[in-house]
Amino acid sequence: MQTQEAIVQGLAAEPKLNYLTNGWTIxxxxxxxxxxxIAIMYLISVSVFFFMGGLYAGAIRxxxxxxxxxLLESGTYNKVFTQHGIxxxxxxxxxxxxxxxxxxxxxxxxxxxxxxxxRINLLSLYIYWAGGAxxxxxxxxxxxxxGWTFYAPYSTTFSNTYVMLVGLGIFIxxxxxxxxxxxxxxxxxxxxxxGMTWFRLPLFVWAHYATSLxxxxxxxxxxxxxxxxxxxxxxxIGIFDPSIGGDPILFQHLFWFYSHPAVYIMILPGMxxxxxxxxxxxxxxxxxxxxxxxxxxxxxxxxxLVWGHHMxxxxxxxxxxxxxxxxxxxxxxxxxIKVFNWTATLYKGSITFDTPMLYALGFLGLFLIGGLTGxxxxxxxxxxxxxxxxxxxxxxxxxxxxxxxxxxxGGIHYWWPKMTGKMYSEFxxxxxxxxxxxxxxxxxxxxxxxxxxxxxxxxxxxxxELQVLNIFSTAGASVLGVGLLMPVVYLGxxxxxxxxxxxxxxxxxxxxxxxxxPPPTENFEKMPVVTWEAYEFGEENGLDLEGARKxxxxxxxxx
Amino acid sequence: MSTxxxxxxxxxxxxxxxxxxxxxxxxxxxxxxxxxxxxxxIMFFGGLFTVYLVFRSKYPMAFAAGSNHLDAFLGGLNTxxxxxxxxxxxxxxxxxxxxxxxMQVILIVxxxxxxxxxxxxxxxxxxxxxxxxxxxxxxxxxxIKEEKKxxxxxxxxxxxxxxxxxxxxxxxxxxxPNPKGEFxxxxxxxxxxxxxxxxxxxxxxxGYFSNEQIDADKFRDKVRIxxxxxxxxxxxxxxxxxxxxxxxxxLGWKAFRNTYSAEYYMPVEMSGLYWHFxxxxxxxxFPLLYLLGRHFLH
Numbered sequence: 001m002q003t004q005e006a007i008v009q010g011l012a013a014e015p016k017l018n019y020l021t022n023g024w025t026i027x028x029x030x031x032x033x034x035x036x037x038i039a040i041m042y043l044i045s046v047s048v049f050f051f052m053g054g055l056y057a058g059a060i061r062x063x064x065x066x067x068x069x070x071l072l073e074s075g076t077y078n079k080v081f082t083q084h085g086i087x088x089x090x091x092x093x094x095x096x097x098x099x100x101x102x103x104x105x106x107x108x109x110x111x112x113x114x115x116x117x118x119r120i121n122l123l124s125l126y127i128y129w130a131g132g133a134x135x136x137x138x139x140x141x142x143x144x145x146x147g148w149t150f151y152a153p154y155s156t157t158f159s160n161t162y163v164m165l166v167g168l169g170i171f172i173x174x175x176x177x178x179x180x181x182x183x184x185x186x187x188x189x190x191x192x193x194x195g196m197t198w199f200r201l202p203l204f205v206w207a208h209y210a211t212s213l214x215x216x217x218x219x220x221x222x223x224x225x226x227x228x229x230x231x232x233x234x235x236x237i238g239i240f241d242p243s244i245g246g247d248p249i250l251f252q253h254l255f256w257f258y259s260h261p262a263v264y265i266m267i268l269p270g271m272x273x274x275x276x277x278x279x280x281x282x283x284x285x286x287x288x289x290x291x292x293x294x295x296x297x298x299x300x301x302x303x304x305l306v307w308g309h310h311m312x313x314x315x316x317x318x319x320x321x322x323x324x325x326x327x328x329x330x331x332x333x334x335x336x337i338k339v340f341n342w343t344a345t346l347y348k349g350s351i352t353f354d355t356p357m358l359y360a361l362g363f364l365g366l367f368l369i370g371g372l373t374g375x376x377x378x379x380x381x382x383x384x385x386x387x388x389x390x391x392x393x394x395x396x397x398x399x400x401x402x403x404x405x406x407x408x409x410g411g412i413h414y415w416w417p418k419m420t421g422k423m424y425s426e427f428x429x430x431x432x433x434x435x436x437x438x439x440x441x442x443x444x445x446x447x448x449x450x451x452x453x454x455x456x457x458x459x460x461x462x463x464x465e466l467q468v469l470n471i472f473s474t475a476g477a478s479v480l481g482v483g484l485l486m487p488v489v490y491l492g493x494x495x496x497x498x499x500x501x502x503x504x505x506x507x508x509x510x511x512x513x514x515x516x517x518p519p520p521t522e523n524f525e526k527m528p529v530v531t532w533e534a535y536e537f538g539e540e541n542g543l544d545l546e547g548a549r550k551x552x553x554x555x556x557x558x559x
Numbered sequence: 560m561s562t563x564x565x566x567x568x569x570x571x572x573x574x575x576x577x578x579x580x581x582x583x584x585x586x587x588x589x590x591x592x593x594x595x596x597x598x599x600x601i602m603f604f605g606g607l608f609t610v611y612l613v614f615r616s617k618y619p620m621a622f623a624a625g626s627n628h629l630d631a632f633l634g635g636l637n638t639x640x641x642x643x644x645x646x647x648x649x650x651x652x653x654x655x656x657x658x659x660x661x662m663q664v665i666l667i668v669x670x671x672x673x674x675x676x677x678x679x680x681x682x683x684x685x686x687x688x689x690x691x692x693x694x695x696x697x698x699x700x701x702x703i704k705e706e707k708k709x710x711x712x713x714x715x716x717x718x719x720x721x722x723x724x725x726x727x728x729x730x731x732x733x734x735x736p737n738p739k740g741e742f743x744x745x746x747x748x749x750x751x752x753x754x755x756x757x758x759x760x761x762x763x764x765x766g767y768f769s770n771e772q773i774d775a776d777k778f779r780d781k782v783r784i785x786x787x788x789x790x791x792x793x794x795x796x797x798x799x800x801x802x803x804x805x806x807x808x809x810l811g812w813k814a815f816r817n818t819y820s821a822e823y824y825m826p827v828e829m830s831g832l833y834w835h836f837x838x839x840x841x842x843x844x845f846p847l848l849y850l851l852g853r854h855f856l857h
Contacts, residue, residue, distance in 0.1 A: 112578065113577065113578045114577070114578035115578070116578065116579075116588040116592065117588065117589075117592055118576075118578060120592070178599050181595075182592055182595045182596060182599070183592070185591065185595055186588050186591045186592045186595065187588075189587070189588075189591055190584055190587045190588040190591065191578070191584075191588070216595055216598055216599050216602075217598065217599075217602055218602070219599070219602075220599045220600070220602035220603035220605075220606070221602055221603070221605070221606045223603060223606075224603050224604075224606035224607055225606060228606075228610070228791065231791065234696075235695065235696040235787070236696070236697065237695050237696060237697070237742075237783060237787060238787060239610055239614060239784055239787060239788065244780035244781075244783065244784065245617075245618065245766050245777070245780050245781050245784060246784065247613065247614075247617075250610065250613055254606055254609070254610075257606075527580075
């Protein structure tokens with residue numbers, strides 16, 4: 001009730017400064033300690049990298065329109081897919097949800113004034129910029145052609161592209177992710193408002209806790225691995241060079257020890273967003289809260305034990321392969337728990353098909369396909385046939401794009417009114433969500449078939465009989481591209497012309513909806529006291545949501 | 560966190576940052592943050608220790624041979640220096656909590672002296688490796704011009720061919736010609752020892768021998784891997800020491816300005832945690848690099 005009164009008073013009083021209007025100078029942005037401003041700066045930088053990576057993806061699809069290697073010659077093609085991978089993974093997927101939505105929302109969701117370590121937060125942004133600038137510089141110099149996996153000894157001994165610079169950029173960028181994870185863990189432990197117990201945390205926060213664990217435990221290993229690789233290139237001697245008794249397989253072990261858990265950095269925050277969306281747009285308490293919360297932690301833990309499934313055909317021991325294969329099946333269980341719980345939440349919910357919910361429902365289907373095909377690849381026998389084909393490419397795009405990117409877009413739409421105070425065009429939002437869904441499936445579903453038919457990944461040319469499916473895929477990529485560009489237009493449009501969103505446009509009980517939109521710099525007028533459970537709809541949690549919704553409907557006649 | 564007053568009613572303790580409600584919350588946050596940072600450091604060094612583990616279990620004789628060329632006395636001395644520096648660091652925290660400015664400054668200066676001593680000894684060791692051609696990177700060793708052929712060593716025909724022979728460890732060390740500053744290793748006695756008693760693993764047999772004959776080049780490569788790991792590990796550790804010295808300098812200045820008291824001493828305690836962590840890394844590095852394998856020769 002307190003909060004409601006505060007909101008009413010806030011409406012009556014003079015407009016107060018929010019985090020966007022509190023200081024207009026460039027310095028007030030670059031030296032800010034406000035997590036919300038840092039999140040906005042991340043949003044802009046990450047989007048730049050996303051669209052750059054998208055351009056490379058476009059080049060790949062255009063080349064694969066025809067069987068011959070005509071648009072790009074093989075060497076260039078190697079660089080193009082490598083840079084697509086590096087930009088998308090290290091500079092888009094990993095920071096996307098944690099650094100933008102996590103940064104913005106974590107303190108709001110737990111009722112804190114800021115993250116626990118605001119200066120560290122700003123430092124992580126600068127480190128991200130430094131790493132990104134180095135990589136961009138390397139790309140302009142001529143790029144890198146090793147694949148985003150940097151496998152030795154090609155990357156250490158033979159490639160004459162800019163492996164060092166790009167490696168250094170990724171090494172630096174890693175610390176940005178470590179510091180973000182560190183900050184989140186500290187914040188969740190110490191900054192919760194009174195009454196915000198662990199089991200009242202939104203599931204978005206649980207997902208970020210799990211993600212942060214992976215960031216802290218995994219990222220240093222890739223840092224040291226890349227450092228060893230860079231030193232090996234400088235010193236012309238090292239431990240990954242088989243000609244002197246070094247071990248290139250060891251590189252793969254070290255690389256995947258991070259890079260497999262890293263795929264959970266790329267999907268866990270997305271799962272957190274989906275938990276929010278499904279529950280809130282079904283207007284129903286989420287089914288099996290504890291199971292979803294702990295399945296995030298389980299994914300983070302088991303995710304560290306399955307890296308060997310990337311190396312089934314690398315020459316690692318068959319017995320190791322057996323264990324890794326089994327553990328891969330085990331790690332599928334918590335993911336399945338989540339999907340079942342989301343589905344059960346939908347059951348008998350009052351579902352509304354707002355734009356964010358369209359993304360959430362899209363996620364359910366796409367992640368299901370992506371996850372199940374992962375099991376195909378985790379089975380040791382089948383993987384011999386499927387590995388290094390387009391089946392793999394389709395699988396991880398279903399999880400990374402169909403999972404994380406869809407969840408990211410859903411989250412951006414969902415919290416856009418909170419971040420900017422403006423409402424975007426619901427019509428164009430829905431059109432774009434559906435275009436992305438259709439375009440995505442048209443792009444990547446044919447790739448499952450292509451892979452099964454034996455089309456290898458990372459080649460600029462392919463046999464002629466595979467052309468039809470490739471044309472489908474390229475056509476889908478065009479639709480997907482249009483769908484992804486549309487939000488830039490209508491979200492940008494809403495910044496200036498959008499109607500004011502109000503503090504709680506979706507009528508939701510979460511703490512982030514109980515402050516102004518956009519929030520003031522210190523987030524809450526008063527320290528909030530939490531007296532309700534997570535996702536509790538109804539009057540007893542202090543907000544008469546249904547009543548407010550009715551009043552809203554009466555006050556604003558729908559046009 | 561049961562009672563909460565409005566922020567403007569708050570009495571602001573020195574060093575309390577805006578996002579926290581009280582000093583206890585800040586201390587908890589900073590402390591968890593530091594421990595998380597140390598966890599990340601453990602994983603960082605963990606990767607290196609894994610690399611060490613893999614190659615030592617693959618080529619134990621070569622690692623023993625390399626290990627015997629490290630100066631266990633200097634390594635031991637450095638261990639002692641670091642342990643004492645941890646004591647002075649711990650005492651610094653104690654006196655910061657007491658608010659005793661003079662003792663803080665004295666102890667921080669002492670810690671810095673010990674840290675610098677460590678780095679100095681390390682530099683002496685590195686210089687020794689440089690002089691004896693034990694730096695694994697070609698060109699980073701002392702370049703020694705070729706003198707008359709066959710003057711040094713047994714059967715030394717050209718500078719490029721470095722054969723294997725037993726080194727008398729009591730004899731004075733001779734300078735081998737090394738015009739390009741290459742990694743120099745001629746002592747294959749340990750591999751031979753393994754051959755005699757037939758205790759070598761398959762990896763080692765493939766790694767040291769060609770056609771049942773000991774292959775100087777192959778054995779040298781494995782010792783070179785040992786020194787590569789030695790330099791990467793101790794180098795990164797030394798880098799952490801240098802960062803630690805920077806922290807100490809900053810801390811010393813703040814202590815001199817009388818910043819710390821019973822209410823506010825977290826920066827001292829956190830820097831202390833870092834310093835102890837770097838010490839502990841060395842406690843693991845010393846036996847792994849200097850001591851394991853010594854029994855083969857001593």
